Amino acid sequence: MSSFATVCVHAGSEPDAVTGAVVPPISLATTFAQASLGNLCGVDSPNSIGRGFEYSRTGNPTRGAFERAIAACEQGAYGLAFASGLAATNAIMSCLATHDEVICIDDVYGGTQRMFRQICAPNCGIKFTFMDFSDVSAVAAAVTSKTKLIWVESPTNPTLKISDIKALAAVARGGGQDIWLVVDNTFMSPYLQTPLDLGAHVVLHSVTKYIGGHSDVVMGALVVNDEEIFKKIRFVQNACGAVPSPFDCYLALRGLKTLHVRMDYAQKNALAIATFLEAHAKVERVVYPGLPSHPQYELAKTQAKGPGAMITFFIRGGIEEAGTFLKSLRLFTLAESLGAVESLAESPAVMTHASVPREVRATLGISDNLIRLSIGIEAIEDLLQDLAQALSV
Numbered sequence: 001m002s003s004f005a006t007v008c009v010h011a012g013s014e015p016d017a018v019t020g021a022v023v024p025p026i027s028l029a030t031t032f033a034q035a036s037l038g039n040l041c042g043v044d045s046p047n048s049i050g051r052g053f054e055y056s057r058t059g060n061p062t063r064g065a066f067e068r069a070i071a072a073c074e075q076g077a078y079g080l081a082f083a084s085g086l087a088a089t090n091a092i093m094s095c096l097a098t099h100d101e102v103i104c105i106d107d108v109y110g111g112t113q114r115m116f117r118q119i120c121a122p123n124c125g126i127k128f129t130f131m132d133f134s135d136v137s138a139v140a141a142a143v144t145s146k147t148k149l150i151w152v153e154s155p156t157n158p159t160l161k162i163s164d165i166k167a168l169a170a171v172a173r174g175g176g177q178d179i180w181l182v183v184d185n186t187f188m189s190p191y192l193q194t195p196l197d198l199g200a201h202v203v204l205h206s207v208t209k210y211i212g213g214h215s216d217v218v219m220g221a222l223v224v225n226d227e228e229i230f231k232k233i234r235f236v237q238n239a240c241g242a243v244p245s246p247f248d249c250y251l252a253l254r255g256l257k258t259l260h261v262r263m264d265y266a267q268k269n270a271l272a273i274a275t276f277l278e279a280h281a282k283v284e285r286v287v288y289p290g291l292p293s294h295p296q297y298e299l300a301k302t303q304a305k306g307p308g309a310m311i312t313f314f315i316r317g318g319i320e321e322a323g324t325f326l327k328s329l330r331l332f333t334l335a336e337s338l339g340a341v342e343s344l345a346e347s348p349a350v351m352t353h354a355s356v357p358r359e360v361r362a363t364l365g366i367s368d369n370l371i372r373l374s375i376g377i378e379a380i381e382d383l384l385q386d387l388a389q390a391l392s393v
């Protein structure tokens, strides 16, 4: 099994050894009978490193199936599922100690920023340096003897900045220091980008987005290759307990099987829409990694198989014009989140990034006239027509 389409359909979904069921059962049991003292049943491989099942927070068969699948899709050795993307983030942060330092890209996801600035910094004494990652030598210069993590999203949300993952991995691995490069791969999904192949230590997903893909499950995942890193995070997963339910894992596994089909279709729609918007008189500027106008168009092509299906654009005017446009959409739903089959539109300044201080938003270019679109898999004619009518109001 080497091609992505085959892996995402089959990984974790081997026919059940007892019944032959082609879909892993939703395993609701909270506890598992032990054959004899210390002798557990089943093998929750690879996540318990060969151990069987004992208690469902520690290991669950449905979760194990999803964890194997997401690991295979990311070309990693170990997958770990969490109750949300932020729970996955929190598990990584729980591996750090007071006075450890983190270098984080400046326009990281709003919720990640809120956790770092309002919980990890004041409550846990972790020091953060938020900075632009476009100059990797500046990131290297920011590394100190206490640096433990380099945290990046590529593309970022919502300004779709691309970072050179391979170069950042070289910084993390270059100094003989134990620094993990964490890549939040939510926007690309494992179909378009596999950061472990580029040298990252940890890949993070909000499974809530493209992997779930149907706006019906909140979940997160981490994938790693290194056994020592896996053991540390695995310990936190069990010790802190932010695990997803078996039903959530079933939904995520079901979603993952069509990821490539959905992404191909949404991405094709997105390129047509970005091209349409770029030519529209009411649009000031479009940011989409699939357009040659994107400042990192070439870099994007070297590390990802496609530009994805998220588009950011600046409508001419300000908050009023943005509000009128969003209110006038009929097919696009005005909502937060992204990565599902239905198309969504939102205002980051008012919605997803409202928790980011106004001054910080200003320096990142998250202005009031910025609109973020998550392109779904509806018919392109209908999507274009809806955008055209909303821009003409």
Ligand SMILES: *Cc1c(COP(=O)(O)O)cnc(C)c1O
Residues within 6 Å of the ligand: 084, 085, 086, 087, 109, 111, 112, 153, 157, 184, 186, 187, 205, 206, 207, 208, 209, 218, 219, 220
């Ligand atoms: C949504 C999102 C998260 C957080 O995930 P939740 O599942 O909402 O907790 C993290 N990173 C990115 C890029 C996201 O879009």
